[in-house]
Every structure is written in structure tokens, then in C-alpha cells.
Amino acid sequence: MKKLLVSIVPLALAAMIGIAPAVAAEEEGATPHYPINHLKEVDWSFAGPFGTYDKGQLQRGLKVYTEVCAACHSMDLVAFRTLDDLGYSEDQVKSFAANYEVEDGPNGDGEMFTRTAVPSDYFPSPFPNTEAAAYANNGAAPPDFSLLAKARYVERGFPQFIFDIFTGYSESGPNYIYSLLTGYQEPPEGVEVPEGAHYNPYFIAGPSLAMAPPISDEQVTYDDGAPETVDQYSKDVAAFMMWAAEPHMEDRKHTGFMVIIFLAIFSSLMFLTKRSVFASKEH
Template sequence: MTTITARVLSPIRVLTAGLLVAMGVSLATPANAASGYPINKPREVDWSFSGPFGTYDKAQLQRGLKIYTEVCAACHSMNLLFYRNLADLGYTDEQIKNYAAEYEVTDGPNDDGEMFERPARATDRFKGPYLNVKEAAYANNGALPPDFSLLAKARAPERGFPTFIFDIFTMYAENGADYIYSLLVGYQEPPEGVEVSEGLHYNPYFVAGSALAMAQPLYEESVEYDDGTVASLDQQAKDISAFMMWAADPNLPQRKQRGFIVVLFLLGFAGLLYATKKKVWANVPH
């Protein structure tokens, strides 16, 4: 009797546990949503890499690299990126060598057992602005500037139901780039009645609050583009966002194209199976 009861109760316990987990998820979601951040949903930008056949614009990525080099690199690292990866942006080996050589990296030990400085090579990782996280936090009043390598993936806000369902069919994967762009152009004075603590800056697109420690980094003509493109705030925000998206997901276009081909194959295969089933069972009485 005890064994039978245990067998009956076991599925009930599993079902109960599942319901509790589901309730926990359903209760946690409104709690997160109740925080109300970001206040404004990120703007959807028409990126060159959008859709199943989109590709990265190399000219835009080169402009994004320029912004990172001249503006963002003063605070933010890209520890997972190697200088040789810049070949994806259309740079030659010589150009990459010259770009890397502008930075000094620590190497060694040498024959005397000492570490030494040398010009960076294409095989080196991007050099960060600080020696360690402690120095980075100290230089920024306790706020640690995040590494840029995967930020376009890590800071991509959830789209929620039912939007993410449609994203499967449209192959939308640019929410990280949309968020970064919106954040960069979204700095503004706080509305009446909203208090912002000293050292913080109001931005309704910030995913973790209404204000953040980073001051507005880009302004009109913060850089001068080599290709003659007008360096408006909007253009700069798009270029650095695209560059960060490439850094976080360099194979995004190829992956989406392969996924589209796989979906077409599965649809064709399903149709073939259905036609075969109809043919095989056509003369069999049911």
C-alpha cells in the first residue's frame, strides 16, 4: 500500500514542484517589470546586418573602431578581441601591424628574468586602459567601466512576450545594438520631479535604473571620420553600436543565413515526408 501511495504521490510532487517553479517565474517577471527599467524601450534601428541576409558594413565598422580608439578606449577595455580580428573590418596585415604597434604591452620574462614592454603585435589582445579592475574602479569613482567585448550581447534587454515569438521569424538579433545606440543618444535633463544623485546622469534608456555613472561620451563631431562621413551624434552612435555588435558576435550574418537555409530545408523535407506518406498509404484501407 505504501509503495502504491508513493507511486501516486511522486507524480503529484513533481507536478506541484513544476507549478511552484512556474509560479515563481510568473511572479518574478512582474517584479522585474515593476521596476520600470528601461523607462523607454530601445529604438529599433535599420542595421545593415538586420534580417536573414544582412551583413556587416565594413566602412561603418572602421568608423566604429575609430570612435572606440579615440573616445571609448580611455575607459573601456576589449579583452576578448585580438588585433588580428581587425582583418574582418577590411584592414590589411600591414595596417593591422601599424595599428597594434601604437600600443605597448608587457611581455617576458626575458633572459634576465624580468618583464619588459614591447610594441603590440597582431597576435596580442587589445590593450586595456587599466592594469586591473581595482585601478579601473578607483579611476572612475568606484564605478567599474564594463568590458566592451561582449557588451552588445550582455546588455540586450529582453523583448518580452509576444515580441520574441515574432523575432524568431524575422531573425531579429539586434536588440543589443539597438540598446547601445538608444543609450548613447538618450542622455537628457531629468524631467520635473525626478531627482538624480550627484555623479549620475539621467538616461531613460538605461537598463538598470533611470541614471548611470557614465557621462555622455559622444557629442556632435566628437571625431573626424577619415572617409568624410559627417560625424553627427546619431551617426557616431550607430557606428560604435555596430562595431560593438561585431565584436560580440562577428559571425552573426553567417549564422542567420545558415539558419534560414536550414529552415527552408526542414520545410521542404517535411513536405517530402507528407507526400511520401500520402503515396505509400494511398491504397491501404483504414
């Protein structure tokens, strides 16, 4: 019993201070928790109640997605017309959409056909169906990028996750994407990685994943002079994916701020009214 308590107490303390993943991985015979490493935290421009998107970064992220990620990952819920939020003109959006072919129909003969995309269309999938996507990627279909930045939420542990509830912390998804893209490394001694898989201690579902490191330095050419490194590419595409998942975040924050101001003024007026009404009353 004493030995059991000795082994349980350190794990409980580790869980409280947020280092349980690393401790559990090191405990022999313990059930591992993923991700193994804590996420890298980035100073995002959209963080906090007054954060806003950096349109230059979003444009670079779109470039990384179209030149690298789009070969495997779909973005079915994002329409070309929404790219005007990134600072593009209507003509630029039309020109961008024209680079894609989409399936349409049926026509008068009852057959489906392909045509040049227009701004009202959505980003087409690189594969005709999920089975084809899985077959082309070692049996694992690449996830859709539309909502991935919101879906891949990793709690930061105690006590951070308590504060996150009240601060509206929403950077976990982008932090995860950035950490994953920059976290590929050789497996440590004693860790076996299946053939065709790649070790990454930031992966949320295990120690390795089927996706090989997708990007390398100088793979994408930037027009604004930003560093052409894996680190910068990862930040830019993670920010772009956050925008894709929540394009109206800035409006939401603005509306929330106005609501707080209204409630503060309303509460003050109600308090003053109450004092005025009951000022002459005996208590």
C-alpha cells in the first residue's frame, strides 16, 4: 500500500502542475498520454480579447496551403469569396478561383462535368473520396483543414486551463499545428516507430503519424521578404487555418466588447436608479 501511494502521489502532483504527459511517458508500464511534449506557445496577433488577424501573415499562410498542403488536405467549408477578408480585391479573388476546376452538374444530358471555379465555389478536395485519400496516404485520410484549428484543442493543464475558461483562450489549435509541423525528430532510444510512420512528440493521437515532414526551408517563395523557413511557414499556415476555422473572430470580439460596455453602463444606471428610489425610504 505504501509503495502504491509513493507511485501515485508524484503522478497526481504532475497532473496538477501540467507535466503529466512527460511523467507518464517515463513511468515504466504506465499508460502514455499524448501529446508527449507540451505545445510550443506562439505570440499570435489574434490572441487575447483585442487580438486581430495579421492579413499579411494570412496571405502567406494561404500561399503555403495552396503550394504545399492542398496536395493532400481539403478545405471544403471555405469559399473563395471569403478571401476578400485577407485583403484581396474582387478581381484578385476571381483570378485565384480561376486556377481551380470544380465538378458541377448534372447538365442537360444528366451528366456531371467540370468547369472553372468562381468566387462562390468552395476549395475543391484533392481526392474524389475519403477512400482514395486514405489509399494515397498510407491508409490514413488527411483531415480537412476547414475547422482543424478549432478541433485540435489541447488543454494546457492545471492551473492554466482554469484561467483559459475566463480569458477565452483560443490559441491551442494554432499552437498545436505549429508544434506538430516543427516537431518532427528522431525517435528516442527504446521507442519503436512503425514502418512508414514518423516520430513526433507533439502528435495528439500517438508517438508517430503517417504524415512525413510536409515542408522544408525555402520551399515556398514569399513576396514580402518574410523568412522562408519551416518555422515561419508553420506559423503562417497555422494562422491561416485559424482564420479558416473562425473568419469572424474579430467581429465576435468587437461585439463582445460592446456588450460588456453596455452591461457596465446598464448596471451603473440600475444601481443609481435604485439609490435614487430608495434614498428617502426608511430601512
